[in-house]
Amino acid sequence: MNSHIFPWLYDAFMRTAERGRLAGWRRSVAAPATGRIIEIGAGTGLNFRHFRAGATVFATDRDLAMLRRARDRARWSSVDILLVVADAEALPFRAHTFDDAVVGFAFCTIPRPARALTELRRVLQPRATCRLLEHVRVDHRVVGKLQDWATPVWRRIAGGCRLNRTTLEILAASGFSLDSVRSHVGGFVVEVVARPRSLLVAANDREAVMGGRLRASGDRRPRMGRFPLLSELKKADR
Numbered sequence: 145m146n147s148h149i150f151p152w153l154y155d156a157f158m159r160t161a162e163r164g165r166l167a168g169w170r171r172s173v174a175a176p177a178t179g180r181i182i183e184i185g186a187g188t189g190l191n192f193r194h195f196r197a198g199a200t201v202f203a204t205d206r207d208l209a210m211l212r213r214a215r216d217r218a219r220w221s222s223v224d225i226l227l228v229v230a231d232a233e234a235l236p237f238r239a240h241t242f243d244d245a246v247v248g249f250a251f252c253t254i255p256r257p258a259r260a261l262t263e264l265r266r267v268l269q270p271r272a273t274c275r276l277l278e279h280v281r282v283d284h285r286v287v288g289k290l291q292d293w294a295t296p297v298w299r300r301i302a303g304g305c306r307l308n309r310t311t312l313e314i315l316a317a318s319g320f321s322l323d324s325v326r327s328h329v330g331g332f333v334v335e336v337v338a339r340p341r342s343l344l345v346a347a348n349d350r351e352a353v354m355g356g357r358l359r360a361s362g363d364r365r366p367r368m369g370r371f372p373l374l375s376e377l378k379k380a381d382r
């Protein structure tokens with residue numbers, strides 16, 4: 145699909161839900177975040193109006209067209225929002241840069257969510273909180289199967305979104321402990337508060353998960369480079 149149309153279609157698709165309960169769920173996820181916050185897969189910026197005054201948000205996404213649409217929402221926001229073009233699987237920030245993370249409906253789309261979580265662990269402070277609003281595979285035999293069945297078609301029309309992502313399991317296997325999970329729409333949408341577990345515990349878990357091959361997040365060299373702010377991109381790219 146044309147990448148310039150998709151952000152507009154995304155907002156149009158979400159509009160009715162935002163007027164309903166979705167805006168409240170977003171607020172409940174974003175408002176408690178404080179300090180220097182990273183949002184990954186920020187998209188068109190539908191979370192921005194829910195951040196609390198005093199926060200500084202680094203809103204990242206790999207899709208320039210989505211961030212362009214987020215620009216006005218960032219401009220009118222009461223908090224400082226920096227738009228950064230970045231792949232969640234290779235974040236251009238130093239280790240332990242952020243106090244909190246907020247994610248909204250991004251882990252369904254990120255191709256390798258475990259990689260993105262390893263990166264998130266790296267850039268978060270050890271005591272940071274990761275707050276997520278995600279749709280997930282429902283733990284129900286029939287509904288779960290329906291989600292599996294619909295995913296190949298849905299992925300093609302919805303920008304790579306998988307209806308059957310088992311994000312809670314992926315979080316737990318990627319070194320996060322789940323402090324709280326609130327379910328909506330019969331478990332299809334979840335609000336999650338998660339924290340990075342200590343590296344030792346996480347490494348042991350990953351060893352088990354990855355069949356004995358240890359690949360803790362510490363193995364990766366942190367990227368220290370400067371990151372491109374949306375406002376700095378050449379006009380020609382727009």
Ligand SMILES: C[S@@+](CC[C@H](N)C(=O)[O-])C[C@H]1O[C@@H](n2cnc3c(N)ncnc32)[C@H](O)[C@@H]1O
Pocket residue numbers: 184185186187188189190191204205206207210230231232233247248249250253254255305
């Ligand atoms: C369904 S949209 C969610 C947008 C927004 N967070 C919201 O709550 O409405 C998923 C977003 O994840 C982004 N995304 C997918 N894979 C990504 C990756 N590897 N790194 C960064 N962003 C990614 C997409 O570009 C898209 O903007």
